[in-house]
Amino acid sequence: xxxxxxxxxxxxxxxxxxxxxxxxxxxxxxxxxxxxxxxxxxxxxxxxxxxxxxxxxxxxxxxxxxxxxxxxxxxxxxxxxxxxxxxxxxxxxxxxxxxxxxxxxxxxxxxxxxxxxxxxxxxxxxxxxxxxxxxxxxxxxxxxxxxxxxxxxxxxxxxxxxxxxxxxxxxxxxxxxxxxxxxxxxxxxxxxxxxxxxxxxxxxxxxxxxxxxxxxxxxxxxxxxxxxxxxxxxxxxxxxxxxxxxxxxxxxxxxxxxxxxxxxxxxxxxxxxxxxxxxxxxxxxxxxxxxxxxxxxxxxxxxxxxxxxxxxxxxxxxxxxxxxxxxxxxxxxxxxxxxxxxxxxxxxxxxxxxxxxxxxxxxxxxxxxxxxxxxxxxxxxxxxxxxxxxxxxxxxxxxxxxxxxxxxxxxxxxxxxxxxxxxxxxxxxxxxxxxxxxxxxxxxxxxxxxxxxxxxxxxxxxxxxxxxxxxxxxxxxxxxxxxxxxxxxxxxxxxxxxxxxxxxxxxxxxxxxxxxxxxxxxxxxxxxxxxxxxxxxxxxxxxxxxxxxxxxxxxxx
Numbered sequence: 001x002x003x004x005x006x007x008x009x010x011x012x013x014x015x016x017x018x019x020x021x022x023x024x025x026x027x028x029x030x031x032x033x034x035x036x037x038x039x040x041x042x043x044x045x046x047x048x049x050x051x052x053x054x055x056x057x058x059x060x061x062x063x064x065x066x067x068x069x070x071x072x073x074x075x076x077x078x079x080x081x082x083x084x085x086x087x088x089x090x091x092x093x094x095x096x097x098x099x100x101x102x103x104x105x106x107x108x109x110x111x112x113x114x115x116x117x118x119x120x121x122x123x124x125x126x127x128x129x130x131x132x133x134x135x136x137x138x139x140x141x142x143x144x145x146x147x148x149x150x151x152x153x154x155x156x157x158x159x160x161x162x163x164x165x166x167x168x169x170x171x172x173x174x175x176x177x178x179x180x181x182x183x184x185x186x187x188x189x190x191x192x193x194x195x196x197x198x199x200x201x202x203x204x205x206x207x208x209x210x211x212x213x214x215x216x217x218x219x220x221x222x223x224x225x226x227x228x229x230x231x232x233x234x235x236x237x238x239x240x241x242x243x244x245x246x247x248x249x250x251x252x253x254x255x256x257x258x259x260x261x262x263x264x265x266x267x268x269x270x271x272x273x274x275x276x277x278x279x280x281x282x283x284x285x286x287x288x289x290x291x292x293x294x295x296x297x298x299x300x301x302x303x304x305x306x307x308x309x310x311x312x313x314x315x316x317x318x319x320x321x322x323x324x325x326x327x328x329x330x331x332x333x334x335x336x337x338x339x340x341x342x343x344x345x346x347x348x349x350x351x352x353x354x355x356x357x358x359x360x361x362x363x364x365x366x367x368x369x370x371x372x373x374x375x376x377x378x379x380x381x382x383x384x385x386x387x388x389x390x391x392x393x394x395x396x397x398x399x400x401x402x403x404x405x406x407x408x409x410x411x412x413x414x415x416x417x418x419x420x421x422x423x424x425x426x427x428x429x430x431x432x433x434x435x436x437x438x439x440x441x442x443x444x445x446x447x448x449x450x451x452x453x454x455x456x457x458x459x460x461x462x463x464x465x466x467x468x469x470x471x472x473x474x475x476x477x478x479x480x481x482x483x484x485x486x487x488x489x490x491x492x493x494x495x496x497x498x499x500x501x502x503x504x505x506x507x508x509x510x511x512x513x514x515x516x517x518x519x520x521x522x523x524x525x526x527x528x529x530x531x532x533x534x535x536x537x538x539x540x541x542x543x544x545x546x547x548x549x550x551x552x553x554x555x556x557x
Contacts, residue, residue, distance in 0.1 A: 089282060093220070094222065095308055102304075104276075108277045112209065114236070116236070118243040119148075121405075123148060123373070124405055138514065139510055142508075142509035149502040151204040151206070152203040153499060156207040163283075163487040164283075164484065168487070172274060173271075176274065183260065210477075213490070214486050219280070226424035233416060233419070233471040237409070246263070247402055352537075356538045360534040365504075366504045371408075374508050375459050416471070427541045428476040429536075435466065436466075436528050443525060477489070504524075508520060511523075
């Protein structure tokens with residue numbers, strides 16, 4: 001039997017004679033947890049039975065009111081007229097639908113993804129520009145990208161813990177402050193070392209990107225989740241296109257410092273609009289803050305001009321045995337350590353999901369950012385593969401680098417359209433299998449040197465499919481983990497993926513700059529193959545499935 005948390009405003013506990021129960025007055029107007037099941041509603045009394053087959057009664061208090069105020073006036077509602085005694089969070093979100101409220105959430109979460117995409121895409125331009133100016137080796141150039149991914153590895157876990165323990169919004173606040181500050185300061189970096197430190201801090205801030213995904217997902221009705229998550233992913237593509245356009249217009253005239261400063265502007269907007277967005281109601285329910293959760297839902301119903309279900313909001317929680325089992329892994333103040341979080345994710349109920357997901361994120365991140373960096377590196381390589389520095393100086397002055405990066409960035413648009421078409425028809429797993437297969441085939445011809453047009457064409461196709469697989473993976477991962485582990489589970493998977501991001505600059509920049517294009521491409525092909533095999537090993541499909549709130553539910557799928 002599952003336990004429920006119910007909003008008890010206006011109800012008083014009336015225990016039967018055979019049950020010892022605390023004074024009912026202490027429960028009036030407060031939230032309380034009942035390890036029980038709602039049995040029936042008789043008049044103004046709610047009869048509830050527990051797992052021991054005994055029962056008690058919750059009676060409407062004489063001094064409470066059944067009146068609810070709306071914008072149009074007051075309407076009396078009594079328990080006798082209620083169609084149901086309670087409703088779940090999923091029922092509430094489905095009831096209010098997708099409207100103005102969700103568009104506000106979408107805009108804010110999308111802005112967070114635009115900020116991350118722009119900061120990551122600028123690595124394709126800044127490295128080649130700084131290398132000749134500061135006289136860097138190819139290894140030193142690749143390290144600019146590596147430290148950013150190292151920061152994201154730390155940030156992915158850090159913001160997952162913060163958002164699961166203190167709220168999704170607290171994660172947004174900390175990450176946006178760090179990214180905005182370090183982003184603007186990096187434009188004034190006096191030397192290579194200071195730039196590395198600042199880009200690492202930016203990476204830590206960008207590690208919050210997966211929290212934006214989880215937060216938005218928790219507001220979307222189940223039946224529309226696939227479609228709207230694809231719409232959400234469009235913001236990443238918009239960010240990459242904006243950055244490529246910005247680099248094309250800014251870099252030749254004003255240089256890389258202006259590009260760094262302007263690229264931090266979206267993070268500033270995330271910080272400025274922080275106070276206008278709601279906390280996740282699913283997080284609030286997970287923390288037993290049901291009154292606050294209902295306030296968020298009522299705001300949503302008002303903005304969407306839809307009614308919430310009649311009755312009390314209830315939240316499925318893990319049963320007491322599971323609750324004790326998993327909370328034994330926590331510290332006394334509920335701050336989970338890295339070891340305890342990984343222990344929960346590697347528990348028998350989740351390990352078959354966690355390990356393939358980690359491999360998927362590693363391979364997908366490695367191959368996606370590898371293709372992004374390959375676009376600029378193959379553009380500045382000449383057929384002689386001799387005087388690389390001279391070739392880069394010439395390339396920075398002309399527009400071929402910006403043209404190629406801009407064109408390949410556009411590849412993500414048809415990929416999004418393809419994802420929107422097949423995601424809810426074929427499911428997440430089949431969609432990813434198709435994307436990885438197509439990306440593998442299109443990248444393969446680049447094991448041998450191609451002319452610039454063919455290189456750009458193959459990179460366009462490979463990026464279209466690999467970016468789409470990345471989007472589908474980002475949709476699948478939050479769906480597959482329970483609410484109390486969602487941000488941390490996705491955060492650790494993202495952190496594992498960032499290790500792939502740390503390695504890929506060495507391959508995409510170091511090997512290509514040293515005339516080892518064939519080896520570089522083969523390594524990216526291996527990563528794509530590993531990702532595809534990981535999808536095959538994932539235990540279940542999430543298409544049309546309600547979000548999981550507890551670990552017990554995941555074991556029953």
